[in-house]
Amino acid sequence: MLFKSLEFKNVVGQKVKVMEIPVLEEDNPYYFMIQVRLQTFIASVYGEKKYHKRYSFRDYLKRAMRWPDYEQLFKNGELKNNA
Known part of the structure; x- marks a missing residue:
């Protein structure tokens, strides 16, 4: 999964x-939920x-989302050709 940062x-x-x-x-299926949660998080x-200098959106999602949804969003899939 790719991650981005925002300053x-x-x-x-x-x-x-x-x-x-x-x-x-x-x-x-999680695209809309992540966008709304990101807007809410940034506003807060x-x-x-x-x-604080740095915030982790992933830690915020861990607290804000239901655990099965969080696991499904961040599950690690198999990488092709060890990439």
Whole structure:
């Protein structure tokens, strides 16, 4: 699975980095859920007065999603040709 990261400045003007955002195809059943949760997460991080430099979106999903859905989303598939 591919992951992306996002950097922005929060309300106070400090640089914040959100890491481990899964990249999904649009036909994936979890695509919409991840997009909505990402928007919610970024809005909560943006408005926080408490400053953290880095946030893990994967850890947030672990707390926010039901466990069977989380496992299904992040399950490791077999890689072709050891790539």
